[in-house]
Amino acid sequence: MTQSIVVVGAALLSRGRLLAARRSAPPELAGRWELPGGKVESGESAEHALVRELREELGVTAEPVGRVPGEWPLKPGYVLRVWTARLLAGAPEPLEDHDELRWLTPDEIWDVDWLDQDVAAVEAVLAEWRRVRPLPDGASS
Numbered sequence: 001m002t003q004s005i006v007v008v009g010a011a012l013l014s015r016g017r018l019l020a021a022r023r024s025a026p027p028e029l030a031g032r033w034e035l036p037g038g039k040v041e042s043g044e045s046a047e048h049a050l051v052r053e054l055r056e057e058l059g060v061t062a063e064p065v066g067r068v069p070g071e072w073p074l075k076p077g078y079v080l081r082v083w084t085a086r087l088l089a090g091a092p093e094p095l096e097d098h099d100e101l102r103w104l105t106p107d108e109i110w111d112v113d114w115l116d117q118d119v120a121a122v123e124a125v126l127a128e129w130r131r132v133r134p135l136p137d138g139a140s141s
């Protein structure tokens with residue numbers, strides 16, 4: 001049986017916001033938004049890949065916090081798994097693969113044009129985020 005290639009995505013959360021990244025390549029994905037991350041290399045753990053990718057792509061030191069339950073198909077042979085993560089050092093910059101970053105509040109999550117294949121994953125991130133930090137009584141979303 002052929003194993004799918006695992007792509008790890010980071011739900012980097014800071015000060016009540018989620019980091020979204022706009023892809024600059026390849027052309028069919030450019031301009032759409034995703035969770036920063038990338039492919040897990042052979043012999044590498046997903047958590048290690050997450051830390052490595054965030055360093056390479058965004059220039060930050062981050063640590064994984066917890067897996068967001070679920071797994072989402074990307075292109076054939078690729079699946080996306082997502083971890084919440086927190087920043088330990090640095091301010092994210094779009095160094096590689098991205099040309100813009102945005103910190104989104106829960107209310108702003110759908111303001112960006114997520115990759116189609118990321119929408120279900122982002123919904124799961126939102127559910128996990130609310131589970132961990134429930135909204136105060138009376139909040140609308």
Ligand SMILES: Nc1nc2c([nH]c(=O)n2[C@H]2C[C@H](O)[C@@H](COP(=O)(O)OP(=O)(O)OP(=O)(O)O)O2)c(=O)[nH]1
Pocket residue numbers: 007008009029034035036037038039040074075078080097115117118
């Ligand atoms: N990082 C990331 N990639 C995603 C997401 N959604 C999605 O379809 N993809 C696709 C884009 C790419 O085809 C693949 C991940 O490749 P990548 O280019 O980010 O990973 P990488 O840094 O390891 O790749 P490479 O440039 O070293 O080849 O998964 C997502 O939310 N995050």
